[in-house]
Amino acid sequence: MPAPTALLRRPEDLAEAQATPLPQDNGDDDIMVDATVTAASGQQNTQVQSRDAEMRIDEEGRPKFPPAKEVARKHIAETRKVLIPPHRITPLKSAWPKMYPPLVEHLKLQVRMNVKARAVEMRTSKFTTDSGALQKGEDFVKAFSLGFDVDDAIALLRLDDLYIETFEVKDVKTLNGEHLGRAIGRIAGKDGKTKFAIENASRTRVVLADQKIHILGGFRNIHIAREAICSLILGSPPGKVYGNLRTVASRMKERF
Incomplete structure (x- = not known):
């Protein structure tokens, strides 16, 4: 019985089959890898690794980054x-x-x-x-x-929490003539003792410039000094103001 023709191969057929290239499959499963893509991905990996190397974590788990580089800025004179x-x-x-x-x-x-x-x-x-x-x-x-x-x-x-507040005697009470002079005298005191007492108790600096009063200090300290000065302008005796300042000063010491 003769053999099937499909299984018979001549030497010429074998040579022709080896010479012809294999067909390429265009299916979606195959991924073509390019040399440029490989180089770009490798560069990104190195950048990520360098960033990870620069970032450090302290004992509490917070990231620590190196200081930013100084960038040259255009100088504008003000x-x-x-x-x-x-x-x-x-x-x-x-x-x-x-x-x-x-x-x-x-x-x-x-x-x-x-x-x-x-x-x-x-x-x-x-x-x-x-x-x-x-x-x-x-x-x-x-x-x-x-x-x-x-x-x-x-x-x-x-210091960043210091301010200057300015007000006039007439802002508290309208006074004229000798009444205005007596009010300014009550604020200053004999040889400036009342003003110094207000400054020491409230930890501020007070300047009496005619009818204007300037106070330098923190926000709460300015409030304390302003209350004492307003009391003197309104006619409170210095002894009563001293007593209030002692109370306020003792409270401030307990607070700090």
């Missing part, structure tokens, strides 16, 4: 001009060697005293790092122009 009252020009000249070092060395500002314009001019420089340096410098110079000492005004540069 200026401020603080006018000085005529009666504070002479104290400004005498205290100027003590005033400009904090502004120049601490805040990195450019400062000059314009005697002709009776003003202190300030300007930011490329060395200024604090965004609020110009405002702090203006508050410092304004505090001195209102009558505060340089040592008290410097506290505005070092």
Whole structure:
């Protein structure tokens, strides 16, 4: 019985079958891998590994990142001009060697005293790092122009929770003539003892400039000093005000 023709292979058929290429399957299961894709994925993996290496976790499980790199920013000069009252020009000249070092060395500002314009001019420089340096410098110079000492005004540069409040005697009660003078005298006291007592009890600084009263201190401390001064303006005897200040001072000591 002869063999099936399908199983018979001639030498020419075998050579032709080996020469013809195999058909490619275009099915969805096959994934073509490109060299560029492989290189990009490897680069992303290295970036992720480098980020993971940079990030560290402290004892409490919080991530710790390295400090950000400094980016060069375009410098824009800003200026401020603080006018000085005529009666504070002479104290400004005498205290100027003590005033400009904090502004120049601490805040990195450019400062000059314009005697002709009776003003202190300030300007930011490329060395200024604090965004609020110009405002702090203006508050410092304004505090001195209102009558505060340089040592008290410097506290505005070092502390952030200090404020200045200004009000007049007429804002509390309308007084004229001798009544106004007696009210101011009650606030100051003999040789300024009442004013010093208010400052020590409330931990503030008080300046009496004619009918205006300036208070430098924290928010709560300003409230305590203002209540004592308003009581004196309204006619309370100093002895009663001293008693209230002792009570308030003892409460403040217990609080702190």
